[in-house]
Amino acid sequence: MDILLTEEQKMIKDLCRQIAREKIQPVAAEYDEKEEFPWPIVKILAESDICGIYIPEEYGGMGGGVFELAIATEELSWGCGGIALAFAATGLGAFPIILFGNDEQKKKYLPKIAKGTMAAFCITEAEAGSDAGSIKTQAVKDGDHYILNGTKQWITNGGEADIYTVIAMTDKSKGARGATAFMVEKGTKGLDFGKKEKKLGIRGSATREVVLTDCRVPKENVLSREGMGFIVAMKTFDYSRPGVAAQAVGIAQRALDEAVSYAHQRKQFGRLISSFQGLQFMLADMAIQVEAARAVVYRAAKVVDSGDKSMAKISAIAKTFASDVAMKVTTDAVQVLGGYGYMREYPVEKLMRDAKITQIYEGTNQIQRSIIAASLIKELKKK
Template sequence: MTFDAYRIPEEHEAIRAAVRDLCVDKVAPNAAATDEKGEFPQASFDALRAGDFHAPHIPTEYGGAGADALATAIVIEEVARACAASSLIPAVNKLGTMPLLLAGSAQLKRRYLPPVARGDAMFSYCLSEPEAGSDAAAMRTRAVRDGDGYVLDGVKRWITNAGVSEYYTVFATTDPSAGSRGISAFVVEKSDPGVGFGALEKKLGIKGSPTREVYFDGVRLPADRMIGAPGEGFRTAMRTLDHTRVTIAAQAVGIAQGALDLALEYVTQREQFGKTVATFQGIQFMLADMGMKLAAARQLTYAAAAKSERDEADLRYFGAAAKCFASDAAMQITTDAVQLLGGYGYTSDFPAERMMRDAKITQIYEGTNQIQRVVMARHLLHG
């Protein structure tokens, strides 16, 4: 009897190699300045766009690369290895467009997906509000029927790439009496009258990815901008997160890999007491734990990506598990990387401290890790 060990398909490893080469040459060199200046990494976006890695998940019928969920996760992982802020370009493009792919009309897909595939536009996702974060169903943004369209009023908070993206998937209550079943989803354009943006949030990490509030003041939307049927928005939002939590797991894996690479390079060169730091057993134990956690996080993320591609029934559990485990691992691995570099790890001369700051958000957005544990527990308790 023979047994073929699990391995990534060759075409996916070819994608990894291509993305890594591009990121080493054209993304990593921008990472420190992007963080220091807090500016959108336009040069990195241009490089990803030239390589068709800015929105690889868009199907070929809409002009995209047609990458499956695993290939998309690998792209995000490799970009995050070089620059976490830049990895939010493909990640948030998937987050913003996933509702259209899951529930949008053919007309909406034909109108909005090709510009994203070409790199002419980006797509953001507007779910959270000042008083509705983990409790997304408590949103106060309203879309009121008015003639043959809707009038949208409200505010969304913590919106990634807000102000840079041309398009926004916005969730709003269309029937306040129906709770979560009264929430609908819409496509809103940056140029729609009544759309505005708040000041840039001053953040701990991912500083090159703009985060702002988005305001809707009497925004008139034609009825055909609705994604799916009235009242199906909350279900679409949750299904979207089932798929895109995998991308956050991939981002976390990439950040952790970058930190481990840096730590390995440093400890094999740094000498103390007449020998390299890497020869000390205490250091070796730290490296072993970092590598072990990273390997486990990567395998869980890839398994979740495969389930996402097949839209399997237990995707919600695996997506939550991958996001939770990988982000916790990334936080630990980047913290250990700072420790291994000693005083140098605490300075901006080395990227370890930036990686640690960037890793923290992966434990928070697209559902805090406390929420992920609630999701997993409910799945286990309900069989």
């Protein structure tokens, strides 16, 4: 697939691959075990200019888009899907600013993100998951400020990030049109963090509650304008989902690589198990799926970068397909390694645990299918 890449994109891919192999892979199991935030890796990503690849050049980045972000995320996720998430979830927190921030907001925040400051996106609440419209966090205007109250749940990079994009209701009576997006900086009085969640996978990533208690946010920190909160959120997800899909492809590719290399050294019945057709077909099916998933991720990223109106559909397709592939391929990899695959001493059980989240976050795959179906029906009506 490298033939589809420009020189610059190849450099991004090569460098991220090098970082994944030399710096991330050797420590992945340790971060998974200790559930620590990978600051040393973030520092390496920042020094290598990776943190800024999707940020416009005039704001200190490398001027790439979702495509570049996806290439980088795939390679880093090959090393560890959890560690790569520090980078990818910062993208999720940064896109609202890139897409909806005014020049002043961009100048204030984007150069920092390009240099390795983490960001986070806060929409989910205890009772507002797939039904994001039912969020209860409130923002009440008070002179030049808004006062935010509410609790956001399962926030990736929570507590570690310095910049939080928070979706809160400014006018409940308007429903989805009554939500507004705010930028809240760490250190703001009234912005606190709950306990770190214990998770099945992506354990090198930090997931915390973000608690807002009479948190005063200046009105300059409103993204776009009052009432645009859901548009900000939905558009952000259109841009970020190819990143989740790329994370899934990276995890799946790693699972395939591990399975092939194991199958070609493990002997049973006096032969390499890679010589058995039953196992060969498994490996081939895994490869078919990974390759197809990567293709759809590349296409989705290109469509999103083009700004085409159809992006929501292809973005959802990529996320759904790639994450389902990751789950299938990582499960098969565990099967190929058999008993060894089930052991923590080997890397594939972690891949299976890490893969699962990609079917859930940034919209479950069921919600993605609803988005895809809604797009199909909308297209039909236009004909």
